[in-house]
Amino acid sequence: MINSEIVSEFESIVGPRYVSNKPEEIFLYHYDFITAEPEGLCDMVIMPNSAEEVQEIVKLANKNKIPIVPWVSGINFGSTATPLKGGIVLDLRRMNRIIEVNEDDMYVLIEGGTTWADLVGYLNKHHPNLMTGITFSPPGTGVVASCLCYGMFNLGMLGGTGAEFINGMEAVLGSGELVRVGSCSLSDCWYGRQPLPDLAGLFIGWEGTTGIVTKAAIKLWPKLPYQRLFVLIGMSFNKGVPLLLKLSKAGLGIIDIFTFSYGWIQAGALGIYEKNVPPDPVKANLPDFVGFVMTQAYTEKQHKAQCEAIETLYKEAGLMEAPVGTQNPLEGLPVQAWGAWNARRGGAGEWIGSYCSTRDIVKYYDLAKEISLKHGHISQFYSRLLFGGHYCVSRFNINFNKNDPEDIESARKVLKEIHDEVSSLDGVVMYKAPKWAHKVYEEKIFPPTKDLMKKIKNLLDPNNIMNPGHGWGD
Numbered sequence: 001m002i003n004s005e006i007v008s009e010f011e012s013i014v015g016p017r018y019v020s021n022k023p024e025e026i027f028l029y030h031y032d033f034i035t036a037e038p039e040g041l042c043d044m045v046i047m048p049n050s051a052e053e054v055q056e057i058v059k060l061a062n063k064n065k066i067p068i069v070p071w072v073s074g075i076n077f078g079s080t081a082t083p084l085k086g087g088i089v090l091d092l093r094r095m096n097r098i099i100e101v102n103e104d105d106m107y108v109l110i111e112g113g114t115t116w117a118d119l120v121g122y123l124n125k126h127h128p129n130l131m132t133g134i135t136f137s138p139p140g141t142g143v144v145a146s147c148l149c150y151g152m153f154n155l156g157m158l159g160g161t162g163a164e165f166i167n168g169m170e171a172v173l174g175s176g177e178l179v180r181v182g183s184c185s186l187s188d189c190w191y192g193r194q195p196l197p198d199l200a201g202l203f204i205g206w207e208g209t210t211g212i213v214t215k216a217a218i219k220l221w222p223k224l225p226y227q228r229l230f231v232l233i234g235m236s237f238n239k240g241v242p243l244l245l246k247l248s249k250a251g252l253g254i255i256d257i258f259t260f261s262y263g264w265i266q267a268g269a270l271g272i273y274e275k276n277v278p279p280d281p282v283k284a285n286l287p288d289f290v291g292f293v294m295t296q297a298y299t300e301k302q303h304k305a306q307c308e309a310i311e312t313l314y315k316e317a318g319l320m321e322a323p324v325g326t327q328n329p330l331e332g333l334p335v336q337a338w339g340a341w342n343a344r345r346g347g348a349g350e351w352i353g354s355y356c357s358t359r360d361i362v363k364y365y366d367l368a369k370e371i372s373l374k375h376g377h378i379s380q381f382y383s384r385l386l387f388g389g390h391y392c393v394s395r396f397n398i399n400f401n402k403n404d405p406e407d408i409e410s411a412r413k414v415l416k417e418i419h420d421e422v423s424s425l426d427g428v429v430m431y432k433a434p435k436w437a438h439k440v441y442e443e444k445i446f447p448p449t450k451d452l453m454k455k456i457k458n459l460l461d462p463n464n465i466m467n468p469g470h471g472w473g474d
Contacts, residue, residue, distance in 0.1 A: 007019060013056045019046050047090075047094050062465055107217045111215055115139060135162070147165055226296060281379065360426075
């Protein structure tokens with residue numbers, strides 16, 4: 001129970017201005033911005049300004065066994081930042097400082113509340129020769145949060161998921177202790193996690209249930225002068241996906257490979273109402289597959305050779321016309337997309353997103369599309385190849401009206417049905433998973449692994465105050 005005395009203690013840590021238990025303010029933190037998952041409600045919101053303040057807040061919360069949910073923007077999936085057990089939402093947005101950019105080792109050290117807008121704006125102004133991977137989430141979402149939950153970046157072919165972009169981190173445990181993992185635990189250099197025991201996994205994928213990351217070093221990459229974005233169209237998924245897989249293995253300086261279905265392009269990027277989109281583009285004689293391949297090079301000669309090789313592979317796939325190309329996409333085109341969830345008034349959306357084998361992309365698409373069409377939804381599929389094509393992410397989106405309880409429940413049922421069906425493919429594991437999906441995996445996971453995760457959770461958060469109701473080992 002949070003009484004006035006405890007509120008005063010929290011106010012003494014951060015100042016009265018940055019503590020609130022007003023109903024109209026805590027209401028803003030009560031639900032996942034666009035998800036169909038259940039809502040929750042916190043008892044108060046606190047906005048710390050430093051790692052030291054986070055420590056003091058967690059120590060006081062631990063002493064009084066008050067739940068804490070770390071929060072940056074509230075735009076997440078699976079309701080992973082929704083306060084299911086009440087308590088405190090720790091809004092990290094004041095902690096958005098860019099601490100250091102190391103051009104030699106190509107990393108940036110940032111605080112846990114730094115947004116993509118903060119980071120990209122800073123790099124463009126002060127370090128235009130370097131770039132960070134960008135997600136499809138809005139610019140106001142958190143960089144560290146995206147990395148911790150395996151977000152997918154437009155440099156995914158180079159670096160893999162966001163988790164693999166993390167060099168090291170500083171975190172506050174459920175006890176209030178502050179730890180550092182990676183090279184930063186021995187020095188002021190944050191160049192990597194090697195060669196020490198890799199403890200970053202104590203926080204990656206745990207959805208804030210083991211600690212609150214207050215600082216992290218994120219990999220940067222050189223922004224080379226010659227860039228080109230190819231758009232591959234005019235084919236089916238059966239023909240388009242094998243072409244993308246072949247391109248991923250051709251060693252052509254490709255930094256990003258992903259595909260959208262035609263339905264997502266229309267309903268999302270173009271903002272066309274769902275009712276105006278053909279439910280099945282194939283039956284409407286539309287090319288459902290739209291692929292994107294982005295390259296960059298240091299010299300014009302290297303760049304020309306890359307483009308010629310891509311065009312050659314395109315023609316070898318039986319497509320005689322050269323793919324559409326756009327020069328310097330990193331300079332002129334927005335990389336972050338928003339709108340797929342607002343395709344109609346009251347619009348929202350949620351997806352079943354899974355990491356899986358590249359061999360199952362087409363199967364995943366076919367299974368999800370069949371269920372979606374059966375329930376009257378358009379085909380909104382997306383897939384991205386990662387880490388040189390070693391694995392991929394595939395996901396399927398369902399739009400709904402967040403003001404209509406029946407539509408929300410219908411969307412939830414369709415998503416669960418899709419999840420059950422695609423889980424028949426070996427290696428499919430949902431990410432940013434809601435609690436119901438965690439329960440499914442806890443029944444399937446190798447039992448000693450499940451026991452190990454519970455031990456880790458209990459060790460780092462002995463009083464179970466860190467985002468209770470979510471994540472593994474809860």
